[in-house]
Amino acid sequence: MESMVEENGSAVDPLSAGSQSGDAAPAIATSVQSLNRTQQQTHHLVASTSIVQLTLPTSGATQVQSVIQPNQQSVIQTATNIQPVAISKGNVILVSKPNSVIQTAQASLQTLQVVETGSDDSFSDSEESPEQRGGILTRRPSYKKILNDLGGGEITVIPAGTIQIATQGEGVPGLHTLTMSNAATAGGAIVQYAQGQDTQFFVPVSDNVPAYTGHGVVVEDAARKRELRLLKNRQAARECRRKKKEYIKCLENRVAILENRNQTLIEELKSLKQLCEPKTD
DNA sequence: GGGGACCACCGTCATTTATT
């Protein structure tokens, strides 16, 4: 089981999501590598990122705690950093992770409440079995939709020519800082982005400012539009990959928790069987 | 050191989905 939650692990998905076309497309919870390489479709794998409430079996509290031990990084880690996790006696998990697919409405703070019940409705979320969907294969909702469903998917659009500075206090992990310079850059501005690897990118001028240069205006305009489209798509692809990786980690996390819970139940069943066995001596 | 296998990441295109 540990291999399942290892960073970049190549665990087989026990959730066994079906593929859309019925061919040999692998399930989604394989490694990111296989995600990049295979023809897999994530259709029909309805997002389960609405896990904001973890329900533990009564006897499994200590076991499940082990699932979120800091040394099992991938269980609680995201693509960018290890999330600080505080577990109090009151079974509240606080996860600081901005821009998270599994983020809640409270900006950068996730609160996962662990409720001790014996219910088998644990981890109930938007995921339905194919039977529940009447066997109809549906495309998995977009990550944006997942975010919106969680109430944390607010996307800020910065109008052209303005600079937005986000201040959330000093030292807030994951705080994004944008610095824009318009000076002497033909047709656009350089934007510095303070988080992640892509620290700098080029932003062309707005579309409603035509690049009149005399000859070939139409051609240039078309080329410029194409450049803008490519730029936007490049950034969208980056963001999409980031979200996807986070989504995969979320699923892996869920698998780990379910595996652990399964083990707990097995142990519990064993002990109950022993209790029920007639004594032989 | 050279070469192959594997992995991670990227950019682009095509298509799907969401928004206006």
Place this chain on the structure above:
DNA sequence: AATAAATGACGGTGGTCCCC
């Protein structure tokens, strides 16, 4: 319906590891 955004698919590149 038109447009924008999101995402799957594909091919390319660079890094690392291992074998010869």
